[in-house]
Amino acid sequence: MSKIVKLKKGFDINLAGKAKQELADFASAQTFAIKPTDFIGLQRPKVLVKEGDTVKAGTPILIDKAMDQVIYVAPVSGEIVEVKRGDRRKLLEIRILADSTITHEQSEKLDLASLDREALVAKLAASGVWPNIIQRPYGIVANPEDTPKSIFVSAFDTHPLAPDYAFTLKGQEQYLQAGFDVLAKLTSGKVHLNVDGAKAVPSIFSAIKGVQLNKFEGPHPAGNVGVQIHHLDPINKGEIAWTVNPQGVAQIGKFALEGVYDAAKVIAVTGSELTKPAYVKTYLGACVSSFVKGNLNSGHVRVISGNVLTGEKIALEGFLGYYHNQITVIPEGDYYEFMGWAKPSTRLSFHRALGLLSFLSPKKEHVLDSNARGEERAFVQTGVFESVTPMDILPVYLLKAIMANDFDEMEELGIYEIIEEDLALCEFVDVSKHPVQELVRKGIELIQYS
């Protein structure tokens, strides 16, 4: 039975710089990169290519020696121009200079009716589409040897300036359906497709067969798949669920129908510092400079791969993260402000303390910069984290348990149910400016590797 869940807790960050729903004709990106650091939990990466090699889209370029069935492949065809390493030879980027026309590795189409689950998993893992499947708990690339109790797909994104999947997936209806058919074979339980209950369900999702359609209503983080799992079928110790982003479902579907790994996707190029925020069609791992340079209002900006809550700061010539469907450009905030802690301000705030007036104009689109707005302190304010976390979880206690390395407490307070993005709002609203998401990952790693 499909469910309708209404969430009250949370907070929508209304930012300026929404992408217009049209595809912009920016110059296409020349270089693309796979960043092994995007794959959380990738333990022992091994590069399968050398600088100078030529690859096709779908050619294996990387494996994790700890889980070597899963192949990470090149998003585009071209030449490997650099394998960039950092301190202690940590693998940072594998850069590919793209051909002008992309050629694909061709493999067989999947005949779902005749393939058994094991063979299907093996084909998916070897194809390059597998890293789209994320395992909960821990938020890592799923292990092909596991069978999840259910699979969750969130078909809407409530993050600031997030792309509209109904738009980015236009024309991919048959791939989406095929992708969901594949997912249905992977789990013994249900495949949940969760849509925004506040709007009419886009036909692209309402037409999908073989899934349980659930509606979620409410402010961010209602679109987070972690919150949805919590309300539909929470994860307890020892249980495994998988999650896939709709773009990933379409990619899996295309592989099933046509036998090719196609990393093309439509991303949103957003943010207050862009003269022309728009959608653009490119490939996973694209160098963002062609969308950003020449499209800037001002010079001193921060380019973020992903959204402002969970994204990652990248250089102007940086690359789109593997799991990101948007880039955001905001002003850099490295300035001093005279009496900035006392001056009345219409800057966006969840709080209403002295002089914070943003609540007076709830519809206003805000320009936020990257200033930290204060220094780190001990936890003082209480009850705020709870009011932006629509789950039966006590975030402060959970975070304190992580700080104290208390494993039992972490388990009992729900570390299995969350990943960074689920508490990202807590990091935003925190008066004491704690690195909440970093703490969450630390806690997950403590539990995962112990």
Place this chain on the structure above:
Amino acid sequence: MKFLRDLMDKQKPLFEKGGKLEKLYYAFEAGETFLFSPNHTTGIKGAQVKDAIDLKRMMITVVIAMIPCLLFGIYNTGHQHLLATGGTAGLWEDFGDKTLVGLKLVLPLVIVAYAAGGLVEAVFAVIRKHPINEGFLVTGMLIPLVVPATTPLWQVALATVFAVVIAKEVFGGTGMNILNVAMTARAFLYFAYPAQISGDQVWTYLGDKMPVDGFSGATALSVVYNAGVDGTQSAVEALAQHNTALGADLFSFTNLFMGWIPGSVGETSTLMALIGALILIGTGVASWKIIVSGFAGAYVMGFVMNLFAVNEYMALPPEYHWVMGGLAFGVVFMATDPVSASQTETGKWIYGLLIGMLTVIIRVTNPAYPEGIMLAVLFMNVFAPLIDYYVVKANKTRRLQRATV
């Protein structure tokens, strides 16, 4: 402000690592971050933008909420002085004189509390190499508001130092303390120097003037307490007839609510405390749950006492508990301290309710001291973690029950 910023930038290297005054870095930092919000930016991963609030803004909001109490306290101190020494009886007559007397008494208290506490903060910050805790902005204002205007300044200084060191710094500073710092200061004074903070003689400043005939100086609480002991007239009657020399309605319900009565500087006026509560709740800084349940607890317990009334004090109408003594001030400003209060949302209801109930129990049944809010808050500070423990445990149990294994 560029010139100030330039000055800061010029001095900064002196205090940074390797500089001559490296040891005083955190003292410098306190001044710098007070004048200028720092230029820190968010990290590479995680939230790239932050809410406009910081701890300084939150703390200053609490200070602002206390301003009505402070201003009223200053005026009332002068008002009580003139009333007791035969001055004009009208509330707004001799406005200037009253304000001056009040300022002369209260301002030094505020300055001494801020200076003594600030010094301790700075010393700890320098020695322990941590930033100065903004929590002191609030404590420094709370302490002068909960003592009688006649408290010797050296006692205020001593109490402040004691409270900041013992109640806060030994636990690691703001955010780590178990007890409410200002209440600890008051408790210190009460136990160390009872003569200057209890009894009938300390609440009204007389100076070198003689009090008018029939002046007693008692607070409403002790009048009601005595009515309970004597048993000759009801508590409400005793209040009405008390100190008729100072005006027949000194302890009328309206007067008690408005706060034109003897008492600690900032806590006489329920109205001002409620204005503070409105500011705190409106700005989302304090928990409305604690405030509402605190008042509710006092009313409920007052009502229960009425049911078993064996003396006149127990028969006091429950609403009088709201307006007498420091209950309103304590519930609004002390109980809501987010660090020492219960930290779970369910816990806050229980915590506030128990503070209100305990206050009334202590008031009515304790023969030694007629005020209960101080002990109630401190007592519940100690029990807050226990309340939270059970609330958190309930959450864990819910999570476990869901598991099918």
